[in-house]
Amino acid sequence: xxxxxxxxxxxxxxxxxxxxxxxxxxxxxxxxxxxxxxxxxxxxxxxxxxxxxxxxxxxxxxxxxxxxxxxxxxxxxxxxxxxxxxxxxxxxxxxxxxxxxxxxxxxxxxxxxxxxxxxxxxxxxxxxxxxxxxxxxxxxxxxxxxxxxxxxxxxxxxxxxxxxxxxxxxxxxxxxxxxxxxxxxxxxxxxxxxxxxxxxxxxxxxxxxxxxxxxxxxxxxxxxxxxxxxxxxxxxxxxxxxxxxxxxxxxxxxxxxxxxxxxxxxxxxxxxxxxxxxxxxxxxxxxxxxxxxxxxxxxx
Amino acid sequence: xxxxxxxxxxxxxxxxxxxxxxxxxxxxxxxxxxxxxxxxxxxxxxxxxxxxxxxxxxxxxxxxxxxxxxxxxxxxxxxxxxxxxxxxxxxxxxxxxxxxxxxxxxxxxxxxxxxxxxxxxxxxxxxxxxxxxxxxxxxxxxxxxxxxxxxxxxxxxxxxxxxxxxxxxxxxxxxxxxxxxxxxxxxxxxxxxxxxxxxxxxxxxxxxxxxxxxxxxxxxxxxxxxxxxxxxxxx
Numbered sequence: 001x002x003x004x005x006x007x008x009x010x011x012x013x014x015x016x017x018x019x020x021x022x023x024x025x026x027x028x029x030x031x032x033x034x035x036x037x038x039x040x041x042x043x044x045x046x047x048x049x050x051x052x053x054x055x056x057x058x059x060x061x062x063x064x065x066x067x068x069x070x071x072x073x074x075x076x077x078x079x080x081x082x083x084x085x086x087x088x089x090x091x092x093x094x095x096x097x098x099x100x101x102x103x104x105x106x107x108x109x110x111x112x113x114x115x116x117x118x119x120x121x122x123x124x125x126x127x128x129x130x131x132x133x134x135x136x137x138x139x140x141x142x143x144x145x146x147x148x149x150x151x152x153x154x155x156x157x158x159x160x161x162x163x164x165x166x167x168x169x170x171x172x173x174x175x176x177x178x179x180x181x182x183x184x185x186x187x188x189x190x191x192x193x194x195x196x197x198x199x200x201x202x203x204x205x206x207x208x209x210x211x212x213x214x215x216x217x218x219x220x221x222x223x224x225x226x227x228x229x230x231x232x233x234x235x236x237x238x239x240x241x242x243x244x245x246x247x248x249x250x251x252x253x254x255x256x257x258x259x260x261x262x263x264x265x266x267x268x269x270x271x272x273x274x275x276x277x278x279x280x281x282x283x284x285x286x287x288x289x290x291x292x293x294x295x296x297x298x299x300x
Numbered sequence: 301x302x303x304x305x306x307x308x309x310x311x312x313x314x315x316x317x318x319x320x321x322x323x324x325x326x327x328x329x330x331x332x333x334x335x336x337x338x339x340x341x342x343x344x345x346x347x348x349x350x351x352x353x354x355x356x357x358x359x360x361x362x363x364x365x366x367x368x369x370x371x372x373x374x375x376x377x378x379x380x381x382x383x384x385x386x387x388x389x390x391x392x393x394x395x396x397x398x399x400x401x402x403x404x405x406x407x408x409x410x411x412x413x414x415x416x417x418x419x420x421x422x423x424x425x426x427x428x429x430x431x432x433x434x435x436x437x438x439x440x441x442x443x444x445x446x447x448x449x450x451x452x453x454x455x456x457x458x459x460x461x462x463x464x465x466x467x468x469x470x471x472x473x474x475x476x477x478x479x480x481x482x483x484x485x486x487x488x489x490x491x492x493x494x495x496x497x498x499x500x501x502x503x504x505x506x507x508x509x510x511x512x513x514x515x516x517x518x519x520x521x522x523x524x525x526x527x528x529x530x531x532x533x534x535x
């Protein structure tokens with residue numbers, strides 16, 4: 001039972017990170033029907049900014065908890081700026097172009113950002129300090145859940161609740177939902193669609209940055225390529241849950257995390273990707289639009 | 301109130317509107333009739349700023365608006381009921397109406413206008429908690445008109461409100477359009493393929509063909525015009 005719980009929580013930890021990144025994919029897809037392939041790189045840049053800030057603050061002797069908070073905040077600001085700029089220069093000029101063009105532009109930006117970070121930083125793995133405070137009340141359960149697992153799960157849960165409230169109750173959230181359902185009509189009731197798209201990129205990038213800092217501190221090392229792998233997994237999670245659906249991305253992330261974790265624990269870690277992608281294939285065979293996705297409506 | 305001066309609008313390289321000149325006075329109902337693909341919908345999208353003109357001017361209340369974004373134009377008092385109604389399918393009727401009032405902040409006034417919409421179309425009140433996507437065509441049209449009115453427009457643009465509806469519902473909707481015009485003095489710009497009904501509702505009309513205005517006159521004269529009769533009234 002302990003072993004099961006350990007796998008359960010490690011799956012939940014992974015899944016929470018996948019969900020945080022998947023939200024960025026799904027929100028952007030919901031609004032402009034684009035798979036933002038450069039989203040994983042935003043997550044990676046978030047982790048690098050977190051590392052830089054953490055390094056500086058450590059040398060000034062800040063306590064770990066405040067380093068964690070400040071590093072995350074810096075990562076959010078930086079990643080949000082990258083996401084905003086990315087949309088503005090790589091996607092906005094192509095908005096009325098055929099759908100393939102922005103997709104290729106996205107792949108191009110992904111390769112560009114990877115190589116840019118590789119040249120500006122290094123191609124080696126860099127170790128990332130563990131910034132998680134030790135939670136004393138978890139001592140009794142240390143065999144099943146560690147402090148950084150706990151932190152990731154709680155932060156991801158809080159962030160997702162806040163996001164849901166934002167979409168449901170704020171004016172901007174209303175504008176986002178309207179734009180996702182019908183962009184032209186949203187314009188005609190007075191929604192500034194350009195602004196909605198920018199905010200979507202900013203929010204999605206911020207979530208990815210939080211995920212980047214949390215997981216980097218959990219695993220302890222980063223390099224320029226982490227965004228590619230995490231991006232593909234999170235994209236899988238988004239498709240699994242139904243791309244375009246916000247609760248779908250959360251659910252898809254968790255399911256993917258658990259699949260990988262239980263597979264690693266009970267079968268072999270060599271096969272975790274096989275199980276993850278096999279699950280994707282099976283779900284798409286029976287529910288082509290994903291678990292919570294909607295079948296496209298035939299407009300009459 | 302609204303003036304289109306030598307407007308030319310393009311989709312890529314294809315010219316959809318050629319030298320359009322239209323004038324609408326305050327309090328009028330005017331109609332733009334013509335066949336499929338004549339450029340009627342493009343005319344409305346040009347006025348709303350969704351497809352801005354390449355050359356020419358759109359003047360509203362003495363101010364050029366052809367370079368303004370759609371949200372600014374809505375804010376100035378021009379609302380559109382687009383072709384195909386474009387109801388937000390996953391929002392309830394009440395939320396759809398609320399979206400119509402997106403640029404307003406006076407919650408008391410919004411509530412009042414929502415009640416007024418329910419008075420105008422009692423069926424919407426009965427279904428107020430249902431999703432927009434589950435409504436029938438006629439109900440969607442009623443909702444689309446009500447949603448546009450939620451912005452308290454001074455100028456209401458209506459694109460083919462009769463499309464795909466039963467004759468009885470069409471008559472009901474046109475009665476409401478006349479009522480809106482009369483009671484609150486809202487100026488109405490009506491685009492229709494159903495020329496007979498449109499000309500009987502409007503004060504004046506424009507006839508469009510291949511992106512050009514070929515005729516404009518009072519409704520009575522257009523109804524009596526031999527060419528219009530032959531081409532659009534099926535007489």
